[in-house]
Amino acid sequence: MPRPHLQQQSIDEKQMQNRQKTFVRQGAVAAVVALACATALWLLGRGETAAANSAASAAAPAAPASADATKAALTVTTTRPRPAxxxxxxxxxxNVAPWQExxxxxxxxxxxxxxxxxxxGDVVRKGQVLALLSAxxxxxxxxxTRAALAETQATLADAQANAERARQLQTxxxxxxxxxxxxxxxxxxxxARLEAQRAALKAExxxxxxxxxxxPDDGVISARQATVGSVAQPGQELFRLIRRGRLEWRAEVTAAELGRLRSGMKATLVAADGTPxxxxxxxxxxxxxxxxxxxxxxxxxxADAGVRAGMFARGEFQVGRSGALTLPQSAVLLRDGFQYVFHVGPDGQVSQLKVTTGRRLGDRIEVLSGLKPEMPVVASGAGFLSDGDVVKVVAAPQVAAAPGAGVSAASAAPAVRR
Structure with missing residues (x-):
């Protein structure tokens, strides 16, 4: 016969197990409900996105027209080719070389x-002592030699006395x-011996x-081989002297162009520091x-040219004058190995024109072909433009010149603004 306290314990264990099963079922139900809510929210958000995309697709055909209507044109200043x-x-x-060395x-x-x-590098004068040999x-x-000369003079005096007495006794x-x-x-x-000794004295x-x-002349010492203590040999070079400090530019010119040059023409070369x-x-x-x-x-x-003998220099000769059609260098664009300008039409649309350039002077460049004198072009900022762009043309800004600077408003660099 079972004991009472054991029966009561068995009943309590069964109740505990039933409660645990109930909790598990409730947790599973809660998880299912949470998953269902998350799925519903995701479907709802997807539907709203699809509706928004549909609305945007419906409004898309009208967008380009609105953007074109509000697109802002570039603001530029123009210039025209100027004859000069x-x-x-x-x-x-x-190469630069000494005039005479x-x-x-x-x-x-x-x-x-x-x-x-x-x-x-020392500057010397004609007759200045450069070095001394042991004397x-x-x-x-x-x-x-001086002692021998004195002896010869005494011998001559004695001979002259004897000759004078002989002349007196001759008759x-x-x-x-x-x-x-x-x-x-x-x-x-x-x-005769006296004259020979005098010549020997002059030789000594x-x-x-x-x-x-x-x-031997005024100039600048350009090289030195003399060393104290060395024994000099006849004709041995001790120094090299640039006579009078004069330099010359020995320019190489082709045979076809050599005939265009004459004595007295002006030439300009660029020194090492960029000074003409x-x-x-x-x-x-x-x-x-x-x-x-x-x-x-x-x-x-x-003499004060600022160049040195032996340096390489580039330069040019002035062989005459001629007319030129010029533009500011800022108006010419280098693109793909060619040079272009942007012509501004009456409707504000720019067209890219290929040009051929020539000489340069200061901030201006010569246009040889591809542009007519009456055609306005973009003054600066051509690198921001493409063929067919629409621009807005404004007057060049006025820049006040500093006192004494001599800068006019016309020389101010035009700007391109967006």
Whole structure:
């Protein structure tokens, strides 16, 4: 017979299990309800999106017309080609070289350089001492020659006294004619030896002066090989001197263009810092290089030109003047390797025109073909335009010039605005 407390425990366990099953069923029902709500909300949102897309599709045909109606045109300023008279130029390349370069060397050999007084870049004057050679040996030989000269002078004085006495006794017969002739001959020999010693003395003095290496002309030292302590050899180069500091531009010009140049023509080349340098044609070479088929044109440059010997320079020659149709460089657009301008029609629509350009001067460029003088074109900002665009033309803005600047309103750069 079961015990009462065990029966009561069994009943409690069954009730607990029933409650757990009930909770599980309720949770499952709640999950199903939540899923159904989420599905309904998603379907509702999808329906609203579809309705909105349908409304947008219905309104689409009218959008382009509205956009075209409200599209804002570019605002530009225009300019017209302006005739001008420009110089005809001939471009050339070449090197800058000294007008004349003097080589200064030693005239004596076997003497040591004791002092060097100048260096590369120094400006020297004609006759200025550049270097000194050791003069000890030359001075000793000079002293010896002077002593020999004094001895010769004494010998000549004695010979002259003997010859004078012989002349006095010639008519008396006290001495023979042969002895008189010997005295006269000794006098002439002593005089010749004296002249020879004097010449030797001048030679030694000249050798002494040659121990001082002097500048042969005014100029600038461009090279130096002299070193203190080295032994100079006759004709050895010690210094190189640009005479008078003068430089010239040796421009290479083709044989076909060489005949257009004459002495006295003006030339302009660009220095290393971009400064233009004016020169004058001194000479046109009479021959043509058979290798390059080019001829040289020698252009004299001013002393303060700001260029250096050995540098490469580009320049041009002014061979005359001619008319030109010009535009601001800002009006010409480089696109796909060609140059274009944008012509503005009466209705404000722009058309892209291909042009051929030539010379440039300042901020203007010459138009050779592709544009008529009366055609207005966009002044600047052509890079923002395409063929067929519609623009709005306005007057160029007035820019006040600064006092003393000399800038007029017409020279102000036009702008392109959106």
């Amino acid at each position: 008279e420009w110089a005809q130029t001939l471009a050339a390349n070449g 003097a080589v200064v060397g030693a005239e004596l050999g076997g003497l040591r350089l004791s002092e060097v007084r100048v260096n590369v 000890d040996t030359v001075q000793a030989q000079l002293a010896q 008396t017969g006290a001495i023979s004619a042969q002895q008189i002739n010997q005295y006269l001959t000794a006098e002439q020999t002593a005089r 003095e000249l050798r002494l002066s040659q121990t001082r290496v002097l500048a 340098v004016e020169g004058t044609v001194r000479m046109v070479a009479p021959t043509i290089d058979p290798q390059t088929r080019n001829g040289l044109v020698y252009v004299d440059l001013p």
